[in-house]
């Protein structure tokens with residue numbers, strides 16, 4: 685299926701390493717998203733590769749006006765500059781349409797009229813349609829046959845195995861409200877953009893099995909995966925957008941980068957003297973050791989400075 689407009693990479697020659705940071709514009713970047721941005725940037729630079737930025741703006745009800753621009757401004761303040769023009773998913777509906785049509789034509793995806801309450805009996809997991817009625821616009825799901833077990837090696841979290849049929853079931857590609865599911869868009873875009881290395885927070889580890897199944901269904905390559913440890917607040921809970929205190933100006937950019945650096949298991953003294961984000965990033969690039977990144981964080985990082 686290679687060579688089609690939906691799936692062929694942007695350039696003919698595959699890059700050795702191309703990473704990306706792909707925030708959803710649902711609020712400002714917080715310590716966790718800054719860790720993902722800096723971590724993915726460091727791994728790309730360490731490999732001598734490229735680092736791209738993609739805005740994942742496919743869920744307007746969850747989006748916050750101006751958030752994408754503020755996220756990009758934060759990256760600029762941190763000195764993290766993308767190696768290619770920033771791409772927005774909202775301008776790429778045709779690519780997702782083509783991929784979905786291909787899956788449906790191949791009999792791998794199907795229209796589903798089941799409601800949440802009808803699926804409650806099976807714990808929300810879809811294994812076969814149980815809808816009693818029809819919807820004006822059904823969801824579209826990927827069929828996940830029994831025995832669909834995915835194994836992959838995460839370079840930070842180690843060997844992974846997920847029985848997607850049992851644990852997830854047939855999953856949504858396009859929602860009943862017409863919005864694209866993250867799983868489809870991310871797989872289409874990572875392939876289309878020639879991403880070789882997906883580096884992101886460990887909260888998305890659970891989605892990776894679904895994404896690998898989709899890559900196989902679409903005949904796309906599977907990138908390498910590295911899931912970074914999750915930053916939690918002082919009380920151990922997952923950070924939310926309300927914990928965001930994006931850096932404004934050089935001093936707070938330095939603080940944010942140093943915190944993320946330490947959370948990535950790197951020696952704080954390597955960056956202690958850097959007077960500016962660009963000096964800090966240069967020093968970080970030469971001292972970074974991926975082997976030091978922990979699978980889990982031992983402590984929390986301060987938020988809302």
Ligand code: GLU
Nearest residue numbers: 706707708740870884888
């Ligand atoms: N857009 C997702 C988020 O902000 C990240 C997707 C990804 O890195 O695969 O959580």
